[in-house]
Amino acid sequence: MSKDAKNVPALRFRGYSDAWEKRKLGETNSYFTDGNYGESYPKESELSDKENGVPFLRGSNLRNGELIEDNANYITKEKHAELTSGHLVEDDIVLAVRGSLGALGYVKDENIDWNINSQLAVIRTDKSELSGKFLVQFLLSWRGQKELLSRNTGTALKQLPIKQLKDVPVPIVNLDEQKEIGALFSSIDNLIAATQRRIDALEQAKKALLQRLFDQSWRFKGYSDPWEKRKWSQLVGISKNMVDPTTGKYDSLIHIGPGNIRSNSRELVDLKTVKDENLISGKFHFDKGDIIYGKINPQLAKYTIAPAEGLSSADTYVLKPKSGIERLFLYYTLGTNRFFKYTVSVSQRTGMPKINRDELNAYSLIIAPSLFEQKRIGLFLRKTDDLIAATQSRLSSLELLKKSLLQDLFI
Structure with a gap:
């Protein structure tokens, strides 16, 4: 345990000046659990479709603090109920403990009850001293990532046993300040997620435009000659x-x-x-x-x-x-x-x-036999590309802002 002048972040919210305490994660009132051992990939008989199943997440479903359902496996609700570990609830932190060490995801939705495979583990904090929303941002910071990666015990396959995870030193800070920091990053994360969704939507729109314009199901007014x-x-x-x-x-x-x-x-x-x-x-x-x-x-x-x-x-x-x-x-x-x-x-x-x-x-x-029609198609698609590029640039700026804040708001 340590609490001295060195444990003060470079950037503070107004009204807070006390030095932060550092404590091992295992010394907090947190609950830890591995994912389902041996259950990296469900058996064929345990799989379900998206509408009727429960997402069974792996390392590739963790991205920048978010849980990404894309490309998740889905297991039957019966199999989900049968598994005794790996169930997710609101405020859980999911992290990769095999393979992609350092990858994290945070459960925002109280209605989520997903499941995780053996590549992942869960940290469930005691909200009376440590907020999951605050802790996940620390673990995403370069300091948190350094602590996680330095505890790799694997060789060919990186591994982070729960015992090693419990040794990670984390900041313990006034709950009100935790709340302020967590709310700030939630706002930025929401902007990042919304911007990524916009990029995805624009790329889908471009794909549809390419299809429609080049199969001639859509034509610019004034052009009707066959290609x-x-x-x-x-x-x-x-x-x-x-x-x-x-x-x-x-x-x-x-x-x-x-x-x-x-x-x-x-x-x-x-x-x-x-x-x-x-x-x-x-x-x-x-x-x-x-x-x-x-x-x-x-x-x-x-x-x-x-x-x-x-x-x-x-x-x-x-x-x-x-x-x-x-x-x-x-x-x-x-x-x-x-x-x-x-x-x-x-x-x-x-x-x-x-x-x-x-x-x-x-x-x-x-x-198209008309060079003018060809030009209109090309310029129209380039405008779509320009919009995608501008949105990508905004996403990069938001990610750089978050990276900078992670560095200055954590010790």
């Missing part, structure tokens, strides 16, 4: 301009490889210059506005529009639209189900899935 089938090779050039990146001529240009492209998104991550990448093998030269398409593992759907001149990996194709097809129309064609299914089907050979030039050139594009 045409044209060979890829007639409309799209695949660059063969491979250059030597070691000459120094391209040092200041960006380099794009499949690893820099997010799946189903034009977003680029971790871009570096040719010089910083220390590239030695031949790369394709591209211009601003060219389309970069990842030819390895086409099921990952990695493609983007080059934001500037640069070099791309030999594992990509640099695509240049010819006369008869608009750049944005071609770009969004790559996101259609028809194109995706084709690339996956022709790349399924032994070894690494890959689509070659001949296979791409053999693909038949179905295009």
Whole structure:
């Protein structure tokens, strides 16, 4: 137990100045339980559908302090009642104790009675001294994460036994201050969750738009001519301009490889210059506005529009639209189900899935005969992408705000 001047967070709510006490989690009046041992995956006879079953959560259902029901298994209500441990109630903290150590989720809803598998455990706090809403935010902070991860006893598989969990030092603070801190983070978490839901909804809307616009069930007013089938090779050039990146001529240009492209998104991550990448093998030269398409593992759907001149990996194709097809129309064609299914089907050979030039050139594009209609479709979908990107940026800002507050509000 410790309570001294060092145990004062950098940021405080007005009216609170006392130093915080530190105590081992096992010394608080908290209840601990493992998930159902040996019940990582329910048997076929114990499974149920979403409407009639109870979610049976695993590590992948914990994300940033939230319980995510997506992709959960569902067990029958009879099996749920039979299991003697792992039942969840409001204010419980669920954490991964095998595998994804540090992953946490908080039960907000008093009507939830879900269940957890053997990868997870539950902390149920005594609200008279420690709020679950406060504790979960501490455990999400870098200090809490450090304490959890440092107690790993596993080798090949990370493990955090309950005995080790009970040794984690946690702050014990005035309940009113706990309430203020918990309420603040609840507001931020609600904003983050709402923003993520908005992103999910926008991505679903984009998916529907792609389907409707490219199967022509939706048309812009004024266009009615039937679309045409044209060979890829007639409309799209695949660059063969491979250059030597070691000459120094391209040092200041960006380099794009499949690893820099997010799946189903034009977003680029971790871009570096040719010089910083220390590239030695031949790369394709591209211009601003060219389309970069990842030819390895086409099921990952990695493609983007080059934001500037640069070099791309030999594992990509640099695509240049010819006369008869608009750049944005071609770009969004790559996101259609028809194109995706084709690339996956022709790349399924032994070894690494890959689509070659001949296979791409053999693909038949179905295009609007009017370049004006193509342009309207491309610009409309780009506005949707811009809205998704802006919402993603807001989400990133909220997550950075929370990260900063977690650092300054906890000792």
